[in-house]
Amino acid sequence: MSTPLVLTYVGFFVMAAITLGGALMAVSARNLIRAALGLIIALIGIAGIYFVLEAEFVAVVQILVYVGAISILILFAVMLTRGLMKRDLPAQNAQWIAAAFISLAMFAALLYVALSTNWRAVETQVAGDLIPKLGTELMTTYLLPFEAVSLLLLAALVGAIVIARE
C-alpha cells in the first residue's frame, strides 16, 4: 500500500461525510425526488469508502448496480406514483419520536459493541490484483451460492413482471 496515511484519513472522512449527509437527506426530505437524490449521494459515498478500503471491484459493482440500476428504479417508482401523497400530510408518521428513540438506542448499542470488542484486527497488505482470484473463487468455492443467486434473480425478474403487470 503506497497511499500516505494522511490521505487515507482525508479520504475516509470526506466519504463518510458524503455518505451520512446523503443518508440524512434521504430519510428527512419531504420531496421524494430529493430523497432519492440523497440516496444516490449516500451510495456514491459508500463506493468511495470501498475504494478507501481497497476493494475496488466491489466499489465498481456498487456504482453499477446501486447508483446505476436501483436508484433509477426508485426514481421511476417515485414518478409512477406521483402526486398521491397529499400535500398537507407530513412525511413522517405519528410514531417518528419513538422511531428516533429506537434508532438512537440501537446506535448506542452498536457503538458500544464496536468500541469495546477486541477485534484482533491486523494490518494486512492487499496482495496485488484480486479480481482474477475473485472470479476463480466465485466459480469454484462459491459456485453453489452463485447459481442459487442467479436462480433468485431470475425468479425476482419474473415475479416483478407478473406483479407489476396491468
Add this chain to the structure above:
Amino acid sequence: MIPLPFYLTLAAALFCIGLYGALARRNAIAILMGIELMLNAVNINLIAFWRYVKPAAPTMDLAGQIFALFVITLAAAEAAIGIALIIAIYRSRDTVNVEEVDLMKW
C-alpha cells in the same frame, strides 16, 4: 491504517439512519430507501472485516468481498420486487401511504 472502529461507527450510524427512515416514513418508497441504506451499512461492515481481520482458513480470505457481492445482488432483487408491489398497490388502492394500506389489519 485507519482503526477498524472508525468503519464500524460509520456503518452503525448509517444503519440507524436507515432504521429511522424505515420506521418513521409514510411513503412506501421512502421506507424502501431506508432498507437500502441498512443493507449498505451491513456491506461496509463486511468489506471492513475483510480488510482488517484474517480468516482462519486461507481459502476464505475473499469471503468478505464475495458476501458483499451477494448482498448487493439480493438488494437488487429486493428493490425490484418491492417496487413492483408498491406499483401494484398504487394501481388498486391509489395510494403509497402505508397507513392507508390496511386491508389485512384486524
